[in-house]
Amino acid sequence: MSYLRISASALTLMTSFLGQPNSWAEGSSESANVGATIVSPADVYLAVAAQGLFTSAAGVFSIGFPATPASKSWAPSGCGLLGASANAQCNQNDTVQVGIDSTIIGPQGVSLSLFREQSLGEGIVFAIVAYN
């Protein structure tokens, strides 16, 4: 009888313990927000022989050059007109920052010329231009 009483007490204690949340195993959790901003592409069209028409609002932009063809360098022209260094050298996959002088951008936009340094007139030159 004594043994039974002890067992019952132990069982009661065990049941009480197991009834508690197992915080040791569950640990602690926390959450963070996740965000990203997709910036608008500027309105730029670049065609054969790299004549581009820039019609976006004034601002500072990044220009990303295409990965192909390989082993080519890209040199934006007319950068002086746009307030940046003329013929700034750009390597493949580089980005180049072009300053836009708001005074030269009218309602009809401004002409932005780009050409591929060693192969003028070959193919279509394109770039990704986006607001910073």
Next chain:
Amino acid sequence: MKNRFCTFSILGLMSVLGLFSSSVMAQSTATGTATASATILTPITIVKVTDLNFGNIASGTAGTVVITAAGARTAIGPVLPNVPGTVTAASFTISGEATKTYTVTLPASAITLTGPSSATMTVDTFTSSPTTTAGAGVLGETAAAAGAIASGSQTLTVGARLNVGENQAAGFYTVANGLSVTVAYN
């Protein structure tokens, strides 16, 4: 003679009873001691310090943008503007029992960011420092061990990969409390 026998018998019986009685007395009074002890451990807690921010990404080429647990950003495909915006790995402060180790659990599946006009991007391939290796770190005094809580607290950072679609719609994409991190003692 008979009396002497009886006397001896009685004495003998008394002796036997005495021994028995002595034996019983010794068992009933034997004592032993043991030290009872318990250690109450400080509960492990995690508190967010910084959100996970991928910063500015130019719309256009599809690809991925990765933020490492150290906060470095790289892209395969999308152009990253020279003005990066806010670029941060998520960070948390882990607090608990000094020198105890813990295990980090990151989201097992991709989470979805929602942007303008219900456009979406997914985030996956989560990484952390300390890593998520089960039982990372060693119970002991090595504060530098991965997952060991030195001086009762440690900073946990989390990076991930953002999947950007072609001509992804411009705007801010987010998911509130989407990155859930769990820590537990080993």
